[in-house]
Amino acid sequence: MANKIRVATTxxxxxxxxxxxxxxxxxxxxxxxxxxxxxxxPITDIEHCTNCDIGLIEGGVCNSExxxxxxxxxxxxxxxxxxxxCAINGGLPAMRNFIPLExxxxxxxxxxxxxxxxxxxxxPELPLLLDKVRPIHEIVxxxxxxxxxxxxxxxxxxxxxxLLEGREPSLPYELVHYD
Amino acid sequence: MSKTFTLDGKPIPFEDGQTIMQAATxxxxxxPHLCHHPEFTPHGSCKLCNVNVNGRNCSACTxxxxxxxDVLSETTEINQDRQKITQMLFVEGNHFCPSCEKxxxxxxxxxxxxxxxxxxxxxxxxxxxxxxxxxxxxMIDHNRCIFCTLCVRASQQADSKDVFAISGxxxxxxxxxxxxxxxxxxxxxxxxxxxxxICPTGAILIKRxxxxxPIGQRIYDHKQIDQVSLETEHESHG
Numbered sequence: 070m071a072n073k074i075r076v077a078t079t080x081x082x083x084x085x086x087x088x089x090x091x092x093x094x095x096x097x098x099x100x101x102x103x104x105x106x107x108x109x110x111p112i113t114d115i116e117h118c119t120n121c122d123i124g125l126i127e128g129g130v131c132n133s134e135x136x137x138x139x140x141x142x143x144x145x146x147x148x149x150x151x152x153x154x155c156a157i158n159g160g161l162p163a164m165r166n167f168i169p170l171e172x173x174x175x176x177x178x179x180x181x182x183x184x185x186x187x188x189x190x191x192x193p194e195l196p197l198l199l200d201k202v203r204p205i206h207e208i209v210x211x212x213x214x215x216x217x218x219x220x221x222x223x224x225x226x227x228x229x230x231x232l233l234e235g236r237e238p239s240l241p242y243e244l245v246h247y248d
Numbered sequence: 249m250s251k252t253f254t255l256d257g258k259p260i261p262f263e264d265g266q267t268i269m270q271a272a273t274x275x276x277x278x279x280p281h282l283c284h285h286p287e288f289t290p291h292g293s294c295k296l297c298n299v300n301v302n303g304r305n306c307s308a309c310t311x312x313x314x315x316x317x318d319v320l321s322e323t324t325e326i327n328q329d330r331q332k333i334t335q336m337l338f339v340e341g342n343h344f345c346p347s348c349e350k351x352x353x354x355x356x357x358x359x360x361x362x363x364x365x366x367x368x369x370x371x372x373x374x375x376x377x378x379x380x381x382x383x384x385x386x387m388i389d390h391n392r393c394i395f396c397t398l399c400v401r402a403s404q405q406a407d408s409k410d411v412f413a414i415s416g417x418x419x420x421x422x423x424x425x426x427x428x429x430x431x432x433x434x435x436x437x438x439x440x441x442x443x444x445x446i447c448p449t450g451a452i453l454i455k456r457x458x459x460x461x462p463i464g465q466r467i468y469d470h471k472q473i474d475q476v477s478l479e480t481e482h483e484s485h486g
Contacts (some may be wrong), residue, residue: 151367154344154345154346157366157367157368158338158339158343158344158368158372159372159374160344160346161344161346161347163344163372163374164344164347166374167342167374167376201374203372204368204372206367206368206369207371207372211367213366214366214367215366216366216367218345218346240364240366242361242364242472243470245361245364245366246361246469247345247346247351247357247360248345248346248348248351248352248463
């Protein structure tokens with residue numbers, strides 16, 4: 070089918086919980102697959118975005134790679150969506166923002182209980198950490214926000230079916246949760 | 249015949265001395281608010297109850313009702329202002345709902361849900377705020393304080409104590425505790441005090457009670473704050 074809506078998804082500084090919740094639409098996935106084709110996504114293993122209609126971003130931005138991926142999504146997706154608490158306000162990863170980065174790394178890799186062969190990872194392949202975890206709207210323009218930790222499967226379903234059927238997406242009261 | 253003003257075109261009866269908020273609540277009309285509580289002297293600081301009175305913006309909780317006023321509350325513009333104010337409260341503090349034991353019972357969250365706030369819009373401050381877990385039964389998480397002063401007023405007016413105050417100005421404003429060490433454990437606070445239970449957010453909490461009711465079964469999980477507010481605050485106004 071040539072005219073399928075192209076959707077890309079990614080998890081930045083997230084836990085993949087939002088993706089798991091998305092999969093909780095269960096058998097409705099078959100219905101969605103009739104109208105939608107997945108581009109870059111953990112579901113497809115495609116590595117880079119091509120032109121997409123919708124980009125779903127889980128997680129905030131905690132390192133340099135997150136910034137590059139987020140910009141790639143913004144460049145290639147007509148509609149970019151912040152999915153879940155971490156994308157919207159940094160979420161639990163942002164709770165490290167109150168501890169200096171050096172202290173975080175020292176505790177995790179040098180001084181922490183049970184650490185063997187203590188050393189701070191410095192392989193050039195590893196993306197550099199940002200000093201603070203940031204929500205994605207502070208880096209690129211975001212078109213829609215789906216709050217929740219995670220947003221329920223019904224939130225994904227309501228949002229995507231609204232978009233696919235040409236309606237302005239809206240969430241009724243019972244679908245709006247920050248927890 | 250009682251005196252009336254109009255609120256969004258609807259006549260609202262009032263008695264002399266009542267504020268717009270008191271008269272509206274008595275008439276069963278909700279005006280969003282956070283720092284207002286019917287039992288305590290109005291403070292007028294959160295600005296969520298901002299209404300337009302004869303063309304001027306005023307806080308409904310402090311502004312006296314007078315005959316023939318034309319008051320607007322549920323307009324798109326005013327609700328957009330309210331949403332922006334709520335977003336500013338979220339980015340000024342550190343409100344991580346998934347890790348907060350007040351989630352679902354939090355009035356800040358309830359108001360945000362009511363206003364259909366889906367994002368925080370502004371850049372986050374990630375301000376460094378402390379916790380005070382020194383007291384055996386009551387704790388303060390300053391990350392979640394919105395400076396509504398309800399604990400200050402409740403301690404003075406209901407508990408006849410003077411445990412809390414707001415100190416500093418602007419971005420340096422913070423809640424302080426009246427004790428020599430500045431810690432809650434050395435103050436007069438008691439877990440039974442009104443001040444320990446009045447916090448609209450998760451800033452002042454009673455220890456070991458946070459998860460008595462599971463997430464998903466809490467006040468604002470299923471009921472909107474306008475309904476809850478009118479049900480619980482109506483009698484006090486009556």
